Amino acid sequence: MELIVCVKQVPDPEAPPASFKVDTATNKVVPPPGVPPVISTFDETAVEAALKIKDAKGGKITVVSLGNNLVRDVVKKPLAMGADQLILLEDPAYENSDSWSTAYALSMAIKKIGSFDIIFCGRQAADWDSGQVGLGIAELLGIPSVTLAKKVESVDGKVRVERIVPDGFEVIESPTPCLITVTNELGEPRYAPLKGIMKAAKIQPVVWKPQDIGVDPSQIGASGRRTKLVKLFQPVKEGKCEMVEGENAADAAVKLALRLREAKVL
């Protein structure tokens, strides 16, 4: 099977909320110093989904990442996990993309890759939390899509997906080629074994500039945006936490219950 996974490098979403800063003058997030970026969580799960198919059916996994200043050790992680090839769409012209310009550039890169059976994406990226790019790629390529997958199997030339819904899951069957977005319920991404890390170190990523994938320059990065970011800000937290104290944990717990009663919360 020919498998493609789209991954995004993002500021670590699990960094403590207190370290999160916005530069309101430029409407940009200031990455916390000393915290390296990561591959967006659900994209790592997407890599895992592709690896599971490869384990079962064999095949080749090509990882594509769009951005600028991509940290090699970060974007190479899927290779260390077991993917075969890494293509970076890396250029200042891709900066400040929105869902539209990202999906457009990725779809053009995938056209250049040519044949594939399944494209995997994370359900949403951990920075803008939009969840549009996967579906945008599918629409631009004119292929079917299934979102929020917790299980993906290739059965009789079709893809069988379990899709999470609030009260359980749906079973969906799609012909290939198709695009699947995955959710964390698929399972923890595997650790990169030492052998994988050594193999990844030797693989040179392929870098495709805008001219390599034949994009219309007015449709990528900031110029291709269809959404205008008017303002980025941190919501102010009113409210202060009233800390209830006691001689020990049990005493504090009893006093908490009494305080909640007094405040008519109970």
Add this chain to the structure above:
Amino acid sequence: MADYKGVLVCGEAIEGKLAGITAEMLGGGRKLADKLGEGLAVVLLGSGVKGLAAEAIACGADKVYAVDDAVLKDYQTDAYVMAMENVVSQVAPRIVLMGQTSMGRDLAPRLAFRLKTALSMDCIELDIDPQSKQLIQTRPVYGGNARAIFTTESLPQMATVRAKAMSPLPRDDSRKGEVVDTTAGVDASKIRAKFVQKVKEEVAGVKLEEAPAVIAGGRGLGGPDGFKQLEELARLLKGAIGATRPAIDNGWVPTSIQVGLTGKIVAPELYIAIALSGSSQHMAGCSGSKTIVAINKDPEANIFREARFGIVADWKQALPPFTKKVQELLKE
């Protein structure tokens, strides 16, 4: 170019009733339509949905497009995108709203790309710029650490709306509206990814989204046994049990009780957060709660920046006496 006017809400039904999120969007959409001086319509897609038209009108809609067709019985991306594309070209709305639900998350982006228009997902506030008449779209980003305000030029302007972010109007059965039967225009041979079946994973007890109290546990509970110990408190408060993502990823509790950005959105009277750190992604699902109470052993935990009341304690020592005291107090 068509003259785009009015607000169109894409409605959803749950178990034969208008979904809560649809009533909320009709409430929010009514305000937008009134600011524009234009109409508020709702489209109901499905099989046997026409019966919900009266309820939608009572909730604020001026017009109901009923697309009642057996081909729309179960949600299937291709069918719904085709049907919505037809409805949008017929209605030419200025604004299209959908719920941030499993349908909206799937349908809205694909439809937006089909219509070559922009979309903002998971909005918590929508307003109209009085001068430009543009839709001002506010949405949490970076897992809830920040908010972004967007505007878009292409029409229709599209947004999905987070559950419980907008208030429904008080139901008014004397309201008048028009019901327009609309054909789906779906060519069934063009449905590629097909719905096969649904597997329900019901959780016993009070429904999480409707519970007056939610007792939520995190990674610090250490395993399924920790969650078992929340049950007594939940029972006393007639509440439901919620969880953070690590508890789900570790298989301690069913996926359906995850609270947060990528789980359920709850807004109970009382939210008791036990041994969870209060990550922005988790708070995205519960920050609308009336009172948040935290039990955590780490005085620096972020949950204490979010909670109204808290104690610094090991839950193993604090939970049993807390539960017992709550029981005594409720008996009085």
